[in-house]
Amino acid sequence: MLSTRSLFEEIRANDEAFRLLAGTASQNELQGGWENERIAALTSDPTLAAKILRHGDDENKHGRLFAAFLRRRGLVAADIPEHANYCMLLERRGIGLSHARLREERPLSTDEIILYLAHSRVTEQRAAEQVAQMLDCFRDDPELKRGLAMVADDEVNHLSYCHEELLRFRELGHGVLIERTLKRYAMAEIQATRDVSLAFVETIAGILHWPAWKRRLLSLGAQAIYFYERWIGWRRMVRLAPPERPNALGPVQAAG
Ligand SMILES: [Fe+2]
C-alpha cells in the first residue's frame, strides 16, 4: 500500500535516498540558523535580538542533528538540486529578507523585522508539520524518534514565538502590513513547496527506480496538496492566535 509511512520507510532503507532527505533537512536548518544569526545581529531591540539568536541556535542544532543521523550511517549530505532548494526558491519569490540585505551592516527597520517575522510564521508552520509527520513515520526507530521529538518540540516553540511577536506588532499598529505580507508569503510558500515536492519526487523516483505509475501518482498528490492549500489550506498559515507557549524563546523566568 502506498502511504506516507511506507514512502518514508523506503527512503530510510536506501542510503542514497536517505542522504537526500536528511541532507536537505540539515542544509535547510543550517541556512535558517545563519539567517537568524544575521537578523539578530541587525536587530536594535536587545530583547527581540536575544530571542532571534536563540531561534538561530535551535536551527543550527537541528542542522547538526540531521547531519549526525547521516554520520552514524557513514554517509555525508547530498547536495540539494537547485530546483529543489526550498530556501533559494523562497528568496527568489521575494519572501523575507534577501541574503544581500542580511550581509549589510545597517540595522533592520521595523517593517523589515515584520517581514522577517511573517516569513518565519509561514515557514515555521511548514517545518512544524513536516517534522511532526517524520516523527510519526519513524516512531519505531528509537534514535530517529528521540532526535525528531526534540526538533518537533522546538518547532512548536518557534511557531508560538512567531504568533506572539506578530500579535505584539499588530497591537503597535502594524496590522495592515502584517496581514498583507502573511497572505503574500503564504501563497508564495505554497508554490515553493509544490516545486520542491515535485523535484523531490523526480529525484527519489530515479534513485529508487520507481515505476512510472508511482512517480505519476506522487506528482499528482503534490499537485493536489498545492490546489488544496491554494484554496483553503493557506488560511492556517496566516492565522494569528495567542501563543500555545507564551515567551517560548524568552529568558527563563525566575521562580517566586
Ligand atoms: Fe528547525
Ligand SMILES: [Fe+2]
Ligand atoms: Fe524552526
